[in-house]
Amino acid sequence: MSSTAQMSTPDAADRHARFAGIAGLLVATKYVVSASMHFADGTLLRVLDAAEIGIMAIAILVVAPFIYWKIAKLPRHERGLYFGPDSFVVESMRSARKASWAITMISLFVLEFLSATQSQLPGEFFIQIAIAIIFASFSVSFLYLMRGDGGDA
């Protein structure tokens, strides 16, 4: 895999946008792990605790190169250029937000019903699941829209 330093700025912009989507999926996974901790104890709880920290560390490592690239590598006048309001990346984010909003609304109704029937579970569990759904639905929609096509011909 070629590094960001070797690829052109327009290609690096696409790559970093995809990495942001992957980081969103990792955050969703972190919240699923957090929610599953309500069902665990003993060694499993310690493993999940460590997994949670590990997943967040990976998520930070995934987005850190983007922040470094944008601040240190891009000239100041180009920082807003590749992610401008009329770019494909921003349009994909808008569409992903719409899809995520619809999925989240339906999920919240389901979670509300479940919270009434599963009253032994803490409210924190349902909030963690809702946050996981928000991040997962946004990231999956975004990565789907950013899927590869139209290679350089």
Place this chain on the structure above:
Amino acid sequence: MVAMPDEVLHNRIRVFRAEHRLSQSDLAQAIGVSRKTISTIEVGRFTPSTTIALKIARHFGVPVEDIFSLTKPTGE
């Protein structure tokens, strides 16, 4: 003139790129967008803003109508 609902935005970016021996990345860099923006416009997945359409036309030194046009889909 009001566009008919069955009209689609056709573009000749690929043709102009070939004539100017430009890759998608080169064109993207020249007008300040990501490569994905150019590739998705080319295949008709993304409708460009007026600003991007004008920047592409200006880059090739032609009127925007030479690159973008509304056409009826073939096979009617």
